[in-house]
Amino acid sequence: MKLQFKYAFLTLCLSGAMFACKDDKDTAVKPVDEKKDSIVNENVTIKANGVVEINSLPVPTTSTLNYNLFSFTKMGLVGVGEDSINTAAWDLAFRGSGLIMAPNWGGTAPDYWDGVDKFAMNPSDVMVAGYEDTTFDAITTAPAASAFIHTVGMDVSQPVYNTETGELAYFNFPKTTVFVFKLNDGRYVKFQYISIYKGAPEKPTAEIYQKDFGYWTFKYFISAKGSTDLTTK
Amino acid sequence: MKTLRFSAALLVAGTIALFSSCQKDDVTAPNSGLTVGGGLAVVVPDGGSINLSVAGPYASKTKGTVSRSGSVYTVSNFAQGTVTAPADSTQWSTVASTYYFNLSTNVGGDSVNATTVSYDLRFTGSANGDIYAYSGAYTLNYQDSAFATAKGVTTLAAPGGKLGTNRIYMGTVLISSSIGWYDYNITSHIVTAYQPRTLILKDRITGKPVWKVSITSIYSNSTPNAGSSATNYPYYNFQYQAL
Structure with missing residues (x-):
C-alpha cells in the first residue's frame, strides 16, 4: 500500500513537470507585443498594420449637387454640403452619389485661373498623385512634391453598359488605382477606393447596382509625420 | 450657431462683392452652389463673357467663350x-479627339485619368459629334421642346446614354433616322442641329433634372x-441653364 502511494505521488509529480514544461513552451512562442485589428465602429476598422478600412459606410447625401466631407484623421464624415465646405476641417469631398471625389484645395493655389483670389475661402491645400495599374501594397513611399497636383475631380468607377439597350448597367471598381494625398500638415495618405455597393461584392451586377448602391468601401494609410514611408505589407 | 453661420456667410458674400467690385454687374452665379474646394466655378458676369483660353484649369487646351444673360x-x-x-x-491646328465641358x-x-475627372459633358466620336453626360453624376435625356x-x-x-446623329438626308430625301442632336446631309456634308430638341442632364441618383442644354451648331x-x-x-x- 505504501508502495502504491509512492508510485501515485511520483506520477503526479511527473505530470506536473510535463504540464509545466508545456506551458513554458507556449508562452515562449507568443509575441509579446502582438498587434491586433482595432474596431472603431461598425464601419471603421484599423488593421494591425495601420491601414484604416471603411466598410459599407452609407452615403448620406444622394443628390449629385451636394458634397459629403471626409476627414482621414477622424475616420469619418465631418460635414455635408455648403455649411462645412469652406473650412479646412475635411480632406476629401465625395460628390453626392459617392463616386466623384475632390481633395480639399481651398482655392488658394496660384496660377489656377484669373481671379482665383475671389475664392480664397479656406487655407486648405490638399494635393494628390494618382497611380494606375498598381496595387495598394505596391505603393510604399510618397512621390516627390512635383508629382502632386490640384484637382477638382477624381473617379475610379468604370461604367458597364447593357449590350442590348445601351443603358448603364452598373459600375465596376477595378482595384488597380491608388491615390496618394499630401495633407495640410505634411503627412501623406495612401488611398484606394474599393466599392460603392453594400458589402463591396467582387463582381457587381445590374441587380446589385439597383439594390445595394450607396455604401462606400475604401481604405487608406496615413504616414507618420515627416515620413514618406507608406509601407503596408 | 445659425447666427454665426449667417455672419460667416455675410463675410464671405462681402468679400466676394469687394473683390468683384471691378465687375460692374451682378456676379452671383446661379450655379455657384455647385463648387467644391472653396469655390472653383469661374464667375461669368451677367451681360459679360469670359475667354475659355484663360479661365479654368484646362485653359491651355481650350478655346471659345462663355457669356451669360441672367441664368442662361x-x-x-x-x-x-x-x-x-x-x-x-481662335482655331486649333490639332483638335482633341474628345472635348470636355x-x-x-x-x-x-x-x-x-482617374485623378483629373472634371466635366459634365463629353463630346467624342465622329467629328466629336457624339455627346455624353458624365455617367458618375448624370443620365442623359432629351425633350423636344424649345430651350x-x-x-x-x-x-x-x-x-445608350448618347446623342449624336439624328436623321441622315441625301439632299432632301430622308434615308435614315435615329435619335440624336444633329441631322446630317450626305450630299452636302453639312451638319444641322435638330430643333426643337433640348438635352436634359438628370441627377443619376435622384432622377431630378439638373441642367438643360441646347446645341446650336458645330461650326x-x-x-x-x-x-x-x-x-x-x-x-x-450651345446654351445651358441650371434647372
Missing part, C-alpha cells in the same frame, strides 16, 4: 486641342464656311 449661359466656338492655328488664334464651373474640362421653355419634366432617355461662329463640305468644325456653340 451661351458657349461659342468651344473646342479643345493642342496646337493653335498660326493664322487664327464643365457646366458646373463654366469652363473646359478634362479626363486624362427657353424646356423644364426637364417630360423627357426620354438618350439611347465656328455657328455658320459653315462653305455650302458643301465645310471645314470649320468641330467648334461647339
Whole structure:
C-alpha cells in the first residue's frame, strides 16, 4: 500500500513537470507585443498594420449637387454640403452619389485661373498623385512634391453598359488605382477606393447596382509625420 | 450657431462683392452652389463673357467663350486641342479627339485619368459629334421642346446614354433616322442641329433634372464656311441653364 502511494505521488509529480514544461513552451512562442485589428465602429476598422478600412459606410447625401466631407484623421464624415465646405476641417469631398471625389484645395493655389483670389475661402491645400495599374501594397513611399497636383475631380468607377439597350448597367471598381494625398500638415495618405455597393461584392451586377448602391468601401494609410514611408505589407 | 453661420456667410458674400467690385454687374452665379474646394466655378458676369483660353484649369487646351444673360449661359466656338492655328488664334491646328465641358464651373474640362475627372459633358466620336453626360453624376435625356421653355419634366432617355446623329438626308430625301442632336446631309456634308430638341442632364441618383442644354451648331461662329463640305468644325456653340 505504501508502495502504491509512492508510485501515485511520483506520477503526479511527473505530470506536473510535463504540464509545466508545456506551458513554458507556449508562452515562449507568443509575441509579446502582438498587434491586433482595432474596431472603431461598425464601419471603421484599423488593421494591425495601420491601414484604416471603411466598410459599407452609407452615403448620406444622394443628390449629385451636394458634397459629403471626409476627414482621414477622424475616420469619418465631418460635414455635408455648403455649411462645412469652406473650412479646412475635411480632406476629401465625395460628390453626392459617392463616386466623384475632390481633395480639399481651398482655392488658394496660384496660377489656377484669373481671379482665383475671389475664392480664397479656406487655407486648405490638399494635393494628390494618382497611380494606375498598381496595387495598394505596391505603393510604399510618397512621390516627390512635383508629382502632386490640384484637382477638382477624381473617379475610379468604370461604367458597364447593357449590350442590348445601351443603358448603364452598373459600375465596376477595378482595384488597380491608388491615390496618394499630401495633407495640410505634411503627412501623406495612401488611398484606394474599393466599392460603392453594400458589402463591396467582387463582381457587381445590374441587380446589385439597383439594390445595394450607396455604401462606400475604401481604405487608406496615413504616414507618420515627416515620413514618406507608406509601407503596408 | 445659425447666427454665426449667417455672419460667416455675410463675410464671405462681402468679400466676394469687394473683390468683384471691378465687375460692374451682378456676379452671383446661379450655379455657384455647385463648387467644391472653396469655390472653383469661374464667375461669368451677367451681360459679360469670359475667354475659355484663360479661365479654368484646362485653359491651355481650350478655346471659345462663355457669356451669360441672367441664368442662361451661351458657349461659342468651344473646342479643345493642342496646337493653335498660326493664322487664327481662335482655331486649333490639332483638335482633341474628345472635348470636355464643365457646366458646373463654366469652363473646359478634362479626363486624362482617374485623378483629373472634371466635366459634365463629353463630346467624342465622329467629328466629336457624339455627346455624353458624365455617367458618375448624370443620365442623359432629351425633350423636344424649345430651350427657353424646356423644364426637364417630360423627357426620354438618350439611347445608350448618347446623342449624336439624328436623321441622315441625301439632299432632301430622308434615308435614315435615329435619335440624336444633329441631322446630317450626305450630299452636302453639312451638319444641322435638330430643333426643337433640348438635352436634359438628370441627377443619376435622384432622377431630378439638373441642367438643360441646347446645341446650336458645330461650326465656328455657328455658320459653315462653305455650302458643301465645310471645314470649320468641330467648334461647339450651345446654351445651358441650371434647372
